[in-house]
Amino acid sequence: MLMHILIATDRPGLAAKLAKLLDRRDAIFEPVHKPRAFWKDVGKRTSDLLIVSRELVDDRGLHEIHTLHETTGVPAIVVLSEEEDAGDRAHLIAAGCHAVLNTGLSARKLGAALNTILDRRREAAVGIVSVPGKPTRTEISDFVAKSQAMQALVKIVPKIARGNSSVLILGETGVGKERLAHILHTEGRRSEGPFVAVHCGALPESLMESELFGHEQGAFTGATSARRGCFELAHQGTLFLDEIGEMPLHLQSKLLRVLEDHVIRRVGSEKSISVDVRVLAATNRDLEEEVRVRQFRRDLYHRLNVVSLTIPPLRDRVKDIPELVESYIEYLGPRIGCEVSGITDEAMEALTRYAWPGNVRELINVIERAMLLCDDDKITCADLPRSITEALQSVGDQSTANALAFPDELFEKPLKDASRQILDDFERDYFTRLLQATDGHLGQAAARAQIDPRTLFDKLKLHDLDKQDFRKRK
Numbered sequence: 001m002l003m004h005i006l007i008a009t010d011r012p013g014l015a016a017k018l019a020k021l022l023d024r025r026d027a028i029f030e031p032v033h034k035p036r037a038f039w040k041d042v043g044k045r046t047s048d049l050l051i052v053s054r055e056l057v058d059d060r061g062l063h064e065i066h067t068l069h070e071t072t073g074v075p076a077i078v079v080l081s082e083e084e085d086a087g088d089r090a091h092l093i094a095a096g097c098h099a100v101l102n103t104g105l106s107a108r109k110l111g112a113a114l115n116t117i118l119d120r121r122r123e124a125a126v127g128i129v130s131v132p133g134k135p136t137r138t139e140i141s142d143f144v145a146k147s148q149a150m151q152a153l154v155k156i157v158p159k160i161a162r163g164n165s166s167v168l169i170l171g172e173t174g175v176g177k178e179r180l181a182h183i184l185h186t187e188g189r190r191s192e193g194p195f196v197a198v199h200c201g202a203l204p205e206s207l208m209e210s211e212l213f214g215h216e217q218g219a220f221t222g223a224t225s226a227r228r229g230c231f232e233l234a235h236q237g238t239l240f241l242d243e244i245g246e247m248p249l250h251l252q253s254k255l256l257r258v259l260e261d262h263v264i265r266r267v268g269s270e271k272s273i274s275v276d277v278r279v280l281a282a283t284n285r286d287l288e289e290e291v292r293v294r295q296f297r298r299d300l301y302h303r304l305n306v307v308s309l310t311i312p313p314l315r316d317r318v319k320d321i322p323e324l325v326e327s328y329i330e331y332l333g334p335r336i337g338c339e340v341s342g343i344t345d346e347a348m349e350a351l352t353r354y355a356w357p358g359n360v361r362e363l364i365n366v367i368e369r370a371m372l373l374c375d376d377d378k379i380t381c382a383d384l385p386r387s388i389t390e391a392l393q394s395v396g397d398q399s400t401a402n403a404l405a406f407p408d409e410l411f412e413k414p415l416k417d418a419s420r421q422i423l424d425d426f427e428r429d430y431f432t433r434l435l436q437a438t439d440g441h442l443g444q445a446a447a448r449a450q451i452d453p454r455t456l457f458d459k460l461k462l463h464d465l466d467k468q469d470f471r472k473r474k
Contacts, residue, residue: 002026002027002028002228002232002233002235002236002273002275003026003027003028003048003049003118003121004027004028004030004047004048004049004228005022005027005028005030005047005048005049005050005051005118006030006031006032006038006047006049006050006051006075007019007030007031007032007050007051007052008032008038008050008051008052008053008056009031009051009052009053009056009080010053010055010056011053014053014080014103015031017107018051018114019031021107021110021111021114021115022111022114022115022118024115024118025236025276026235026236027118028273030047038056039056039060039061039064047075048075048076048118048121049075049076049078049114049117049118049121050075050076050077050078051078051080051114052077052078052079052080053079053080053081054079054080054081054082054083054088054100057079057092057097062095065077065095065096065097066095066096068096074096076098076099076117076118076121077096077097077098078097078098078099078100078101078114078117079092079097079099079100079101080101080102080103081100081101081102081103082102082103082104083102084102088100098117099113099117101113101114140154140157140158140161140183140187142183143183144320144323144324144327145320146317146319146320146323147312147316147317147318147319147320149312149316149317150312150317150320153309153310153311153312156309157180157183157184157187157309158187160184160307160309161183161184161185161187161188162187162188162189163188163307164188164189164278165278165306165307166259166278166279166280166281166303166304166305166306166307167184167280167281167306167307167308167309168244168281168282168283168287168304168305168306168307168308168309169181169280169281169282169283169308169309169310169311170282170283170284170308170309170310170311170443170444170447171282171284171310171311171312171313172284172313172359172444173284173358173359173361174358174359174360174361174362175311175312175313175314175359175360176311176359176360176361177242177282177284177311178197178240178242178282180309180311181195181197181238181240181242181280181282182195184238184280185237185238185240185278185280188238188278190236190237190238190278193234193235193236193237193238194233194234194235194236194237194238195234195237195238195240196230196233196234196237196238196239196240197239197240197242198211198212198230198239198240198241198242199242199243200241200242200243200244200245200246200247201242201243201246202243205248208247208248208251209251209254209267210227210229210267211229211230212229212230212231212251212254212255213229213231213254213264213265213266213267214226214227214228214229214231214232214264214266214267215227215229215266215267215268215269216266216267216268216269217268218268219266219267219268219269220267220268226266228266229264229266231258231264231275231277232264232273232275234275234277235275235276235277236276236277237277237278238277238278238279238280239277239278239279239280240280240281240282241255241279241280241281241282242281242282243282243283243284243285244281244282244283244287244304245283245284245285245287245290245295245296249295249296249297252296252297252300253297253300255300256297256299256300256303258275259279259300259303259304260303262274262275262276262277263275279304281304284444285441286438286441286442286443286444287301287305287443288301288442288443288453289441289442289443310447312448313356313359313448314356314359314360314362314363315355315356316448318352321348321351321352321363322348322352324360324363325343325348325351325363325367326342326343328363328364328367328368329341329342329343329367329371329379332364332367332368332371333371336368336371336372338371338372338374339377340370340371340374340376340377340378340379341377341378342377342378342379343378343379343380344378344379344380344381346380346381347370347378347379347380347381347383347384350381350384350388350389351363351366351384351388354387354388366384366385366388367379369383369385370383370384371383410422424463427459427463428463428465430449431445431449431456431459431460431463431465432465434448434449435460435465435467435469435470436470438470439470439471440467440468440469440470440471441467442456442457442467
């Protein structure tokens with residue numbers, strides 16, 4: 001988090017001395033140019049530490065300090081005094097000042113005291129600004145990776161976590177993109193810094209700029225005081241931009257400038273603020289297609305996509321389902337008050353046969369529902385939704401249907417020609433269903449098929465398939 005320090009003093013050279021003592025990468029030092037008049041606006045400015053000379057803390061100043069404590073975001077107030085007066089110190093502390101320091105202290109002691117106050121302030125603030133409901137420390141070993149698809153992902157994540165480059169996390173809804181972002185943060189160099197998440201799709205466009213970059217007092221109707229944005233909150237940590245594809249084009253250009261220059265500007269301000277933030281972004285959209293139709297900036301896409309990680313959907317990691325189910329049963333049991341200890345083989349087979357359109361998030365919900373309905377110590381098919389048990393019942397019927405659908409005329413052809421026709425028919429059906437499942441998004445389809453997008457394009461052309469035919473009509 002980027003800390004803001006204000007100093008109000010009439011003493012020549014004192015502001016410069018304090019700036020030198022508080023020279024740190026996580027703080028901005030801002031002298032007040034009109035110290036005698038600053039009390040009227042102090043409540044409207046963003047600050048974490050307010051250093052003020054004793055002579056400026058008059059009756060009005062004491063009143064303003066009392067007023068500040070009735071609002072949120074009160075800075076730590078430190079009074080610098082030339083006198084050692086125990087009674088005056090007690091009076092100031094009772095009024096709401098954090099500390100009273102004597103200006104006669106050595107530079108080393110004065111600097112140590114102020115930095116300690118700022119460190120404590122920062123630790124308290126980081127606990128406030130990190131993601132609400134943030135889970136306990138998440139590690140890459142927490143990912144279940146029996147399947148080849150997950151093993152390939154888990155293998156490269158530690159290397160990417162150690163870097164400082166932007167990362168684009170791709171995957172369908174519910175696969176765990178935010179959890180992977182947490183892992184990249186906690187296993188990286190910035191693990192001691194804040195992790196701040198912004199869901200771009202949940203923010204109104206009118207508020208998104210202020211949420212990201214902050215605003216000054218009076219910048220727009222309702223901006224009664226200055227407010228720092230998520231980039232400042234995430235200083236020396238990680239900012240996770242979920243559903244980045246929902247970001248409006250005019251904000252995409254501002255985000256690009258921040259990624260390139262590491263400088264932000266609050267709404268309504270002309271002052272630039274340097275920030276040190278690693279940006280992780282995630283989306284379930286086909287950003288390549290969004291770039292093609294000019295709904296996403298090409299330069300921003302390449303800037304975010306320094307490294308990309310694709311989390312496979314649950315249907316492509318069937319081997320992981322049994323271990324995931326067991327871990328969720330163990331995790332949810334004490335939290336929902338159920339004594340379920342396992343699952344029957346038949347119920348487990350039904351879970352592995354299901355397509356899981358909602359991915360891991362859907363699996364968690366299904367397990368929690370089944371545990372609540374379960375009358376025994378093991379989940380059975382009777383506890384599962386009908387849509388899942390129907391998938392198990394249809395397995396035998398589907399095998400029979402496939403056998404009956406095998407055309408007799410293929411036996412009249414040479415093996416080579418028959419094989420080619422079967423392969424062509426299979427590929428056309430495969431890519432048709434793949435485009436249906438991804439709403440015609442080529443990037444997602446290629447990722448699921450684990451082939452190059454160009455190869456996919458050639459296959460669609462060969463089978464006379466048009467991605468536009470599979471787009472959902474709005």
